[in-house]
Amino acid sequence: MSLKNDDWIKINEMVKAIYSTPSSAVISDTIVKMSYIISFSHSMYHSYKRSGNKTIALDYHSDDLPKEVIDAYSNDYENIDYIAWYSDIPISRAYRDSDIIDNSVRDNSELMNKWMLPNNMYYCLSSTVAYNRVAFAGLSFFNSKGEGDFSDDDKEKLSIITDHLSIRLHNDYLLSTSSSFTDPKSDFLNKYHLSRKEAEILKLINEGNLRDKLAELTFISDNTLKKHLSNIYKKFNINSYEQLIQIIKGQDLE
Template identity: 30%
Template sequence: MVTLTEEDWRKLDDCILKIHTTEALDVMQRQFMEDLDGLIPNQKSFFDLCSCKDGQFYFFHPVSVNMTVEQITSYYKQYQFSDYVAWIFNTDQPIIYSDSDIVSNPVRENSLIYKRWMEPMGVYYSMGSTIVEHQIMFGSITLFRSRDTSDFGEREIEILKILNRHLSASFSMRFPNGLKKNDKETDKSRMKRYGLTEREEEIMELIISGISNQQIGEKLFISENTVKKHINNLYRKLDVVNRSQLMTNYYNQASMLVDINERMDWGG
């Protein structure tokens, strides 16, 4: 049986209080991740939200205090489908896991997500949880540690289990029918809010995908100079100065679509 220290319980009490009393979700997410780092030290971690509609999960608004926008974006855009623990999202009950209990080191090290995403970030072990209550998914938490630190163990699982129970209950009370997020409404809202043209929205999407100005021009059959003009207009309208800031602006409002019918084929 895991025995938590008095200091652990003090930190847990502070974290749980904020879960139940912080009204703004984004503020609660950030506070939670800051507190979680003090309870379960980690090198990388994020906390995303989730809505479900017509058999599809939409993961959106991930918050991290130790990852770059590019690192999180690349997960959703490129590597989520090769995540070797993705099967946990196919359950209607909360799951708290350590990946070492699910996969062997050789499987981990040969997986696409490890080779191309985790290893470049300097992380090896992971653990996490799904925030689920009454068969409704509200989000997930994922933490990573480097290979030269200790793996996540029973203590960390117990702490996340306690916190996850409170997160699930809090989300269920506040959003009994689940969180709602609509990609098309988000795109229209962004265009209306910032006065973007359809072409600028299209170029913004291509920038987020990671391709160069030249490749954008080739894809849209316009010159590279025209692409640059559109990008300068985007920077001005969004009040940013470079691609990184533009991605942050987009990322804070974009939803990540996951088809639950494909989830069982995600093994890395």
């Protein structure tokens, strides 16, 4: 694989920007500049935080998808994303969904049929920004079926940029005296590997909020709430809301 000289000129300019842009803006700035070297119709990016030994994705953003589309992914589809098991591994790399997941699985998934296709997205090129088993961010780029899948050159370009982002954010992480890259959850929450939304639901229950108010308070649909509760029941190895109340009673859920 050999990138063109023009590609390298643009990549070098992007790399310079990665090491000179403030840490808080480097991911969003890079997403914008990726259009200089890769053709895509939509993009999305998010942060990662650590909770014990688990890597948790959060704070999804996009400059070209409506907020309600991003919120729908975060609330309704993140937990059933067919590629999440791979993307959340804290290793710096770029990949195409179509290289990892068989198209028959993608085509029949709820994520594809209820979130991607309605928003004119079919192919996805992503990367995990990570260094030394610590993940910092995730980047995703989408094309429609008509636009075609991303090329090997596209993947190589994203891989180069991702490696530099990983080094930059790793250096900032080492210099930081704050806990901005960690998630100081309680031992109880870590023990059951609860997601951010699941922890939020449990906190509301423990505060005495009624079950029929939980969806409204967490800004999700009733169906999404049912899915979250079902996941919580499985993690606690229980089968009723009443059992859940007894388990979390008096626990530290911060």
